[in-house]
Amino acid sequence: MNAPASPIGIFDSGYGGLTVMKKILEALPRYDYIYLGDNARAPYGPRSFETVHAYTLQAVTWLFDRGCRLVILACNTASAKALRTIQQKDLPRLDPGRRVLGVIRPVTELAGTFTETQHIGVLGTVGTVESQSYAIEIGKQFPGITVTQEACPMWVPLVECGECESSGADYFVHKHISNLLAKDPKIDALILGCTHYPLLIRKIMQFLPPGIRVVAQGEIVSESLAGYLSRHPEIETHVSSSGIRRYFTTDSPELFNKQSRIFMGIPIEAERVRLP
Numbered sequence: 251m252n253a254p255a256s257p258i259g260i261f262d263s264g265y266g267g268l269t270v271m272k273k274i275l276e277a278l279p280r281y282d283y284i285y286l287g288d289n290a291r292a293p294y295g296p297r298s299f300e301t302v303h304a305y306t307l308q309a310v311t312w313l314f315d316r317g318c319r320l321v322i323l324a325c326n327t328a329s330a331k332a333l334r335t336i337q338q339k340d341l342p343r344l345d346p347g348r349r350v351l352g353v354i355r356p357v358t359e360l361a362g363t364f365t366e367t368q369h370i371g372v373l374g375t376v377g378t379v380e381s382q383s384y385a386i387e388i389g390k391q392f393p394g395i396t397v398t399q400e401a402c403p404m405w406v407p408l409v410e411c412g413e414c415e416s417s418g419a420d421y422f423v424h425k426h427i428s429n430l431l432a433k434d435p436k437i438d439a440l441i442l443g444c445t446h447y448p449l450l451i452r453k454i455m456q457f458l459p460p461g462i463r464v465v466a467q468g469e470i471v472s473e474s475l476a477g478y479l480s481r482h483p484e485i486e487t488h489v490s491s492s493g494i495r496r497y498f499t500t501d502s503p504e505l506f507n508k509q510s511r512i513f514m515g516i517p518i519e520a521e522r523v524r525l526p
Contacts, residue, residue, distance in 0.1 A: 255490040257282035258475075259313030259321035261306070264292035265410065265506075266445030267324030268513035270353060273468030274322075275495070277476055282494040284316055288525065289501035293406060294327040295377035302377070306332035307340055308525045310350055319488050321350045322475065326374060326443050326467075329354045330381035349485060353467050356474035357441060358387035361395060364439035364465055368392075371430045372399040374443030375406065384443055398437060400430040402444075409446045410509060414453065423453040431459075439463045449512065498523045 260271050264287050271285055286309055288294075294302050306328040313321050323329045329352030336350050361370060372384045379401040388397050404422045413419055431437060440462055442448060448466045455464065479486040497520040499506040510518040 254317055255282060255492075255494075256317045256319050256488045257284045257494065257496070258489055259283075259310075259316070259318035260285045260324050261309045261313060261321060261328065262287050262323075262325040262445065263294040263305075263327060264289050265509050265513050266406070268510055269445045269448050269466075270322070270324040270468050270471050272514050273472040274475060277469075277472040278479075280491045280493055282490040282492050283496070284313060284318060285495070285497045286313060286523070287497075287499045287501075287506065287520075289499045289506060291500065293375070294325065294331075295375035295403075295406075297327075297377070299331045299381075302327060302331040303335050305525070307336060310336060310340075311344065312523070312525055314344065314348060317490075319348050320485055321348075322471070323350060323352045324445060324471070326353060326383075326445065327377040327381075328352070330378050330383035347484075349482075351475070351478065353445070353471050354383050354443075355387055356470050357465065357467055358384060359391060359474075360470065361388045361439075361441075362392045364441075364463055365395065367436045367438045368394055369396045369398070369434055369436040369438060371434065371437040371440045372397060372443045373402050373405075373426060373430065373440065373447060374399065376401045376403055378443050384441065396434065396436075398430060398434040399443075400426050400433070402426045402447075405450060406444065406446045409449045409512070412512065414449055419450065419453050420456075423450060424457045427454065427457045437462065439465060441465045442467065497521070500525055 333352040379399045385397040497518050499520045503520040503522050506520040
């Protein structure tokens with residue numbers, strides 16, 4: 251009897267996680283994947299910890315019900331506000347044999363390799379910055395590093411409205427980079443703490459002084475996932491490997507398909523689902 255399909259689940263509150271999924275597919279194309287975007291309730295950033303946890307748990311449970319034994323929260327807000335509770339309290343109740351991973355820790359584990367001055371900047375959504383997740387995680391592993399953050403609430407709408415190359419993007423990118431560097435001129439590494447922000451990379455580089463390294467999450471998360479699977483054969487052996495990719499959204503599939511081209515650069519056919 252053939253084993254039931256067990257794809258890797260990838261969850262985001264909307265479209266941004268597609269930039270992470272793109273890098274994962276490039277690094278690990280043989281596995282099956284299910285992407286779920288909770289577009290109907292996005293953005294998660296301004297919502298409370300309790301609401302983000304409730305929404306994220308619903309999405310994780312939905313992915314578990316579709317056979318996923320491993321789920322990646324490709325969303326900084328969900329990783330910041332919901333991951334720890336899901337790992338520590340919900341998984342033991344739902345299924346101790348399943349795993350949920352986030353996108354913040356793989357980056358923070360490498361923070362010491364990013365900087366020579368020991369000063370790192372983080373650009374993120376309001377929710378991610380207020381959670382202090384990057385500062386806390388980096389502080390645990392590299393207590394000598396100074397972390398300075400800047401919330402960029404307009405950057406996600408700029409990306410989703412296709413305004414990455416507009417004069418509006420110039421204004422808001424320059425504004426927040428200037429704010430960040432005014433807080434700490436010693437910064438020599440910049441973490442993009444939102445999965446939308448790699449699409450603004452050209453603008454970001456345009457307004458950064460020379461010598462500052464920009465760190466995006468996609469490649470780091472994909473490398474971390476590859477390492478995780480190699481270290482955990484009890485998970486890897488259950489992941490199905492037919493190269494199947496399926497995409498789901500809680501909002502309009504037509505809009506999702508259109509917007510996904512911005513993030514993936516390829517056509518996608520999404521299906522609509524409802525979460526409790």
